[in-house]
Amino acid sequence: MLNVGRGRDHEEIGRDDLADADPADVGAFARRSAARSTGLATPIAGAATIPASAVAACEDRPLALGRALAPLATLLAAIGLYGVLAYTVAQRTREIGLRMALGAAPNRVRGMVLRQVAIMTLVGTLVGLAGALGVGKGAQSILFQMTGADPTVLALSAVALALVALCAGFIPAHRASRVDPMRALKYE
Numbered sequence: 001m002l003n004v005g006r007g008r009d010h011e012e013i014g015r016d017d018l019a020d021a022d023p024a025d026v027g028a029f030a031r032r033s034a035a036r037s038t039g040l041a042t043p044i045a046g047a048a049t050i051p052a053s054a055v056a057a058c059e060d061r062p063l064a065l066g067r068a069l070a071p072l073a074t075l076l077a078a079i080g081l082y083g084v085l086a087y088t089v090a091q092r093t094r095e096i097g098l099r100m101a102l103g104a105a106p107n108r109v110r111g112m113v114l115r116q117v118a119i120m121t122l123v124g125t126l127v128g129l130a131g132a133l134g135v136g137k138g139a140q141s142i143l144f145q146m147t148g149a150d151p152t153v154l155a156l157s158a159v160a161l162a163l164v165a166l167c168a169g170f171i172p173a174h175r176a177s178r179v180d181p182m183r184a185l186k187y188e
Helices: 015-020 023-038 050-091 093-101 106-142 151-177 181-185
Strands: 002-004 011-013
Touching (some): 050 151, 093 181
């Protein structure tokens, strides 16, 4: 027989009762029993069942991996966006030079390139959100206890990547506004 303290002094329960008992009650009983038998006044903390320990150990790993790889993914996205935008501006060097030769102000040229970046960002964000919702629904049907569409995460991700795209587009836009018209017309 085991003694289980539950508000009264002690309660006697057998091994069969222990199998049907709540794991939290059994854990509390085990901690009190260990403290009494060793004579220690300090309670034992952090005791848990084996399944609960296994679940807790596995829950932290994907989160830590995500935290480590998210900045790297954002950096790669920014580098890729900068490369695409710089290439796009380089392809339009003659057009930009002609606009500057005809009297376009550098601010207007910068605004023109940033508008193009904003349109590309908007289209990319909409396509990305649609893809994320589709993949999330597919993963939700395959994976246990996964929610496929968290609006907060999707909104924050879309805003963060849109800001990264606009910041990555500012450098090529600024470079385009400083193009020498004569050099641009001789380009190629």
